[in-house]
Amino acid sequence: MVEATAATWRLVAAQLAPVIGARGFEVLFGRALHMTSTTFPWLVVSADHGGSESPLPRLERCLARQDPATAAKASYTLLLKFTELLMTLIGESLTARLLAPVWAGPSLSSTQESAL
């Protein structure tokens, strides 16, 4: 589960970083983490760790500490929040276009398509 989530996020980052920059992706990711942490408070602790480390490994460690059902729920919510955030900024159609390879990817695809 954790590995699948990490793979999805690596794909999202690979899609977005060239367009909006690695820093731009991290800012969005941080914001999505923050919004998700209102439901899953254990995520906020990890987001507060030092700024230099890439946020993805931190997310992985956080998820690994939870039971798989909770981790899956949190990672689904996080992806949903992130997509919503991107949609409010650059609109639905552009978001769908930029993230198309993510939905086409092997993991989480069916659930996320319905989320869009």
Place this chain on the structure above:
Amino acid sequence: MSDKVTICRLASGVPGLDATLGGGLPEFSFNLIVGPPGSGKTTLAHQIMFALATKERPALFFTVLGEPPLKMLRYQQQFAFFDSQKISESIRFVNLSDEVSTGNFDEVLARITKEVEAYSPGLVFVDSFRSVMLEARNQPQGTLSLQQFIQQLGIHLSGWQATSFLIGEYLTNSDPHPVFTVADGLISLDQSIHRNSMVRQMQVLKMRGQATRPGMQTFRISSAGIEVFPTALVRDDNTATLEPVGSRRTKARVAVGVPGLDEMLGGGLPSGYSMLVAGPSGSGKTILATAFLAEGVRRGEAGVIVAFEQTPSQSRTTTIDDMVRAGQVGLINTRSLDLSIDEIVHHLVGLIHKMKAKRVVIDSLSGFELAVAPTFREDFRESLFRMVAVLSDLGVTIVMTSELEDRYTDLRFSPYGSAFLTDAIIVQRYIEIESHFKRVLAVVKVRGSAHSNELRQFEITDAGIIIGDPLGDYEGLLSGRATLAPPPVKVLGRAKLR
């Protein structure tokens, strides 16, 4: 057959820009788009990119520091030209901020090279070049200098068979960056603010291999994107698109629609002439101009009116409104205060072509001057001259009205000295006779034609302008206080008037 290279020119997709550039964007050219923040550089680049990018000619858009790409995408998609279908299909955005922040231009160039080789774009954009320049200050020793970087980039880009654009900020005359020499094209954007009006202008400072439109060209940014209004050329070399709609200057005369006035003009207004009707407020200039259009409509000639003053429905006789509704007269009615004359001329010429108009009314020059952005007022006379020249080139017959302050001490026809621009002049005045305000008019000038020189009283009735008899029995009419001339002086008075 010539074995010289043929430079293919790409249609930029920006209305008016191709004419300004002198025929479009040369393929494989290396161009700079410069201007202060907010002048429309990124919008121009995007508009060109969305118009030109296809699957066969994909575009790469490198974003450097400056505007965060998220914001750019958020705002640029508000424009009609932004087609998200094209993103990732034929347009790719690449963010270079990580490479640029190191200040190591070898890395930046390597990354650009890598992307260009991988994607083989036909179009390359780098936004913005100013932020590259700023980063140059912290670059490590021993690496490519900024100047070398830009030059390398320019060389690479032309070698890659890509039409490329560097977008940057300030252009200072005192310290022109060496890249300006390298570039094939240089488009400078600017916005000038004068009191409450803002005017956007662009200037093509350089475009190798083609004759660009000289000077500042105004443009507007609307939800559709950028539209440029190139300066009207008096003699367009592209005559095919400017074929005369109306009859070019011939010996034919145009009836002006006021009984008696044609005779005063020597048999009507010569076709293709421009006539100025000058007079104080309320003297009947608009009514005369309306009659001119109505007469055209009666003879099956379409007309166009540019109205800056009273709303056309307020006219008394056959209203402009009726003629516009019937599709016989085209109307440009504007009260915005930030127009450029070129913009009006652009719309006007378009409408003349569309309506196949033969008669044009501009009511009035005074309103026109107010509607024109203050930035252009200094050049109003010059622009007016160009406008009249462009219109007469089209072969239309023009009537322009002009508000004239009623001064009785001097004889003037227009506040801008525009009198010399026109081929014919009718002046209207108020005079006092027997404690009544009366209107008089006279034909002051009809170039190359005999005309009446009488001062004629006229009335405005529901049927229009009714011209009365010459006021032979009075003298000192133009002083505003006419006196009945005694019989012996009467002869002299007439002689004086003639």
